[in-house]
Amino acid sequence: MAGELHFIQQALDTNTPLLGICLGAQLIAKALGAHVYRNPEKEIGWAPVYLTDAGSSDPVFGRLPSPSMFFHWHSETFMLPPGADSLAYSDKCRQQAFRFHDTVYGIQFHPEITPEMIVDWSAQPVNCGDADTLDSPLDPNAADSGPLARQILEGWLYTF
Numbered sequence: 001m002a003g004e005l006h007f008i009q010q011a012l013d014t015n016t017p018l019l020g021i022c023l024g025a026q027l028i029a030k031a032l033g034a035h036v037y038r039n040p041e042k043e044i045g046w047a048p049v050y051l052t053d054a055g056s057s058d059p060v061f062g063r064l065p066s067p068s069m070f071f072h073w074h075s076e077t078f079m080l081p082p083g084a085d086s087l088a089y090s091d092k093c094r095q096q097a098f099r100f101h102d103t104v105y106g107i108q109f110h111p112e113i114t115p116e117m118i119v120d121w122s123a124q125p126v127n128c129g130d131a132d133t134l135d136s137p138l139d140p141n142a143a144d145s146g147p148l149a150r151q152i153l154e155g156w157l158y159t160f
Helices: 002-013 023-031 115-123 125-132 146-158
Strands: 018-021 036-051 069-078 086-090 097-100 104-107
Touching: 002 018, 002 023, 018 023, 023 036, 023 097, 023 104, 036 125, 097 125
Parallel strands: 018 104
Antiparallel strands: 036 069, 036 086, 086 097, 097 104
16 A cells, blocks of 8 residues: 555645545545544445535535435545545444545545446455345445436536
């Protein structure tokens, strides 16, 4: 991860816009000086994400309904980086999205997910242990975050 952290730090030092999803958000948070740690419980599957007050007025997240249903697959989380604004949270994870200055966004959940990706992730041996701990099998079609993902991506792109 040292190479990725170095790349992120270079982007931060040159004010290059960044958008990190899941591990990307954790690495951005770490590069900004935040602590990354194991979340008290794994968050896997579809769950609502709620906007904070800052999220509701944010140029990227402000158009999303709160709550919005998104897919999650993580067991780590992070503290809010110094100087960042918390934009979203879930019942199991306090940091779901943040903004640092106007150009850097970190998103813990997976807006980019498709049903095919969920099936693929669930079948990968590295993830099978996580999937086996769930109370019920993952339903890849339980929600469609595609339109919300488009809103996030377009909002981020048009911010610059």
